[in-house]
Amino acid sequence: MNRPEFDRLVKAVDRDIAKGDNVIIIFDSVSRMSRNAAEGVEQYFEWYNKGVALKFLNERYIDTEVFKAAIDQLNMLVKLCSLLFKELRKAESSVC
Numbered sequence: 001m002n003r004p005e006f007d008r009l010v011k012a013v014d015r016d017i018a019k020g021d022n023v024i025i026i027f028d029s030v031s032r033m034s035r036n037a038a039e040g041v042e043q044y045f046e047w048y049n050k051g052v053a054l055k056f057l058n059e060r061y062i063d064t065e066v067f068k069a070a071i072d073q074l075n076m077l078v079k080l081c082s083l084l085f086k087e088l089r090k091a092e093s094s095v096c
Contacts, residue, residue: 003035009025013025013047013050013052017050017051017052022051022053023047023051023052023053024052024053024054024055025047025052025053025054025055026055026056026057027054027055027056027057028056028057028058029056029057029058029059030056030058030059030062033054033056044062044064047064048064048067052064053065
């Protein structure tokens with residue numbers, strides 16, 4: 001898709017990341033970042049994995065900060081479940 005201004009933004013972000021700068025991009029809406037869902041998800045995670053903070057004024061629930069907090073909570077739950085299953089196995093083996 002022909003989006004010269006967006007392409008310029010991508011290059012500027014890459015340049016700032018290479019310099020070690022913290023980058024925050026604020027969009028009015030996710031529709032301003034991409035023209036379709038597949039393109040948007042790809043770009044979101046490309047920037048997310050590079051440490052770029054994305055903020056969406058009309059969809060705050062998809063800000064990278066919110067996503068990271070959700071992932072952190074999910075990881076904590078996975079660890080907790082792992083510990084619980086380990087303790088259950090210990091208890092089960094001591095009963096049998």
